[in-house]
Amino acid sequence: MSSQVLLIEDEPNISEAIRFILSRDGCDVTALTDGSAAMDHVRAHRPDLVILDLMLPGISGLDILVALRADPETHNLPVLMLTAKGQGRDREAAERAGVSRFMTKPFSNDDMRAAVRALTAR
């Protein structure tokens, strides 16, 4: 059975590339461009992994992470957070909030595939 991945990334071209890479690797990827519908989607579809960009318009990736960790039903959901260099303080806050793993932009496709496989235990 394929892994269900929710991708929340506001950069359409990055989102498209990640969707292509992970789909080729057997994942079923749903992409959102902002975080406003993230919690509803997670509750409705129970993905195996959330890939979350830290810097999103409106609700930030950190806010979504905090909300996921505060909800007993999503408390242990693996979250892979995409960050850019220079966001050290935000990374520290995400670590405190319980992020599962970071990936720094620009990332390699192999690293992305490996991280997703590890977090979905495939």
Next chain:
Amino acid sequence: MPNALTGTLIRERRLALGLKQSDVAQAAGLSAPYLNLIEHNRRKVGGVALDRLAMVLGVAAETLAEGAGGALVEEVRAAAAAVAEATPELDRVEDFVGRFPGWAAVVVAQHRRSGQLEHAVAALNDRITHDPHLSASLHEVLSSVSSVRSTAAILAETEEIAPEWRARFLRNLHQDSERLAAGAESLVAYLDGSDALRDQTVAAPQEEMEAWLAARGWQVAEVETPDGATVLQEEVAQLASADARAMAGAFLARAQAEAAALPQARLAELSQDWAQDPALIARAAGVSVLTVMRRMALQPGSRAGLVVCDASGTMLFRKPVEGFALPRFGTACPLWPLFAALGRPMAAMEAVVEMAGRAARRFRALAICEVHLPRGFSGPDLREAGMLLLPLDPGAVVAAPVHRVGTSCRICPRGGCPARREPSILPEVG
């Protein structure tokens, strides 16, 4: 309120500067007998007259207005309080100020300077740490790079890819490369100081003076009339730091003298006669070539840029021109004709230069170095070189060889440059 010692301070300051009473009076718009009465504390002075006298004497009006009394004493006390490890004799501070007002002023000046430097350091530190524009620009560049890297890898590594996906990824690559180029240019322009945000963190007197000139469109046509000159002097008096006021005051004095030697109407007439050749205009007008270059660059509506430097290559004046970024910090590209001129005083240097970067704008650069002997044969010869930058229209046919130059090595992408002295933060191209 001014006290009885204001006149004494004015007199002491004037004598310390070696200025004649009549000259100071004239510069401040007063009669010499009236200034004499002020200096002997027989007339109180305040308001506009005091402001003008303070500007002529290069001191803050408050310093004169408050005399050697309370203000100076309080400032010396504040300076003492700022040095925790020192134990000055505070009970004798009035005695100290009264007996040694000059030394007290030095103490106060050092205290103020320390405060200014601490403020500048804090502002720069804050800018580096929290600058939202810098952060946003870097994020834009990194996002584009991320997309390009992933997409390019997909195209390179995926053997079987549907034509519609291939076309989509190629389109994405094109979009992101354009975005990356724009983001990098924006970042470089910002680091180079051509962004308007620089006004928020003006730190050096020269930057402050140049920000004032930029705000007036790089023209000081008012110097041609006495009333206009007064307006300009009032603007200069509003500059934040004393050093910037002093630099701008000296700039205005020279601009005024050069406008008198070569009025705007005469410059326009000679420019037509001599095809905008500064050397020929200078000969016809009986002024120096650098004077003509300054007059040409600072005319209302002039598109010309101007850079002036001393023998060390330090830029003394920078009027920017679109497409030819002038470094805000550090040293400029050694390939500029300006520096070639420094090595050959009074030789006219002309070249068509092309600035590194995507726009690759071209300019007709005219440079010359003049030598000044302020102390005659027994003193040092001071060199001052200027480079006038006249923009060439894009696509204009250029018969002369084009010299490829940059801004400063640190932010110059030109690859294989024989004059490079340090690596660029940008990928080298070409």
